[in-house]
Amino acid sequence: MIDKIKKDSPELIVLKFALPCLAIRVLEGTLAQEQYRSYESSCLSGKAVSRKELEELLPKEHKRRSALAKKLNSSPWDREIVKSYWSDSREGHNSVVNSDEDSPEHVKEFCRVHEATVVSLKNNQQFRVSYDDVNREVIGLLTPNVQPGDKVLIHKGFSIYQQINGEYYLS
């Protein structure tokens, strides 16, 4: 699904996909608002966050990605491993979501990474997407230049990457 992410470093790919989880942590009260803002601005500016910081911020993600890397005889910070963790539905993030027994299906559906089509624009921060039989509003912060018909990767109510000429770029 995301074989064609261009430009971004592995660290930035991880941070962008995790950004919606960090936004939820702010609402849960486990992450300070200003810390979230600094991660958000890192995503927007492309400024790198260190591997050590990400490993401490997202210990479960790192553990599971490390397990996948070990299985494939690679390193958890190998760019290909990061991409396949976030896109391979059999072994990556989506399979972890699928195996969760606590959450109802509509929650799992929300937590999986999907490729969706932009349906309509609401404002410069939000737009509506559809995939399968789902139609929902997402936060468009990371993909500000989308138009109806464009394809995006979404995760937990955020649009993460926009497809341009068949490839996923930071817009």
Added chain:
Amino acid sequence: MCLTIPGKVIEIKKDSFVVDYVSEKREAIASAIDVKKGDYVIVSNKIIIKKIPEQNAKKILEMLQ
């Protein structure tokens, strides 16, 4: 888990809790914290682990729709 979506405690039974996730109800077998009916909570491995302020829980649930 990365599925940190809150549910609402709608019933406290003798040895379990019923948690409402809008479209579906789930049972939690224990709680690590004090909860009462109406609290918004996060469940992990069938155990209630955290309480979320109602207003914040509603914001998270709004994102889900």
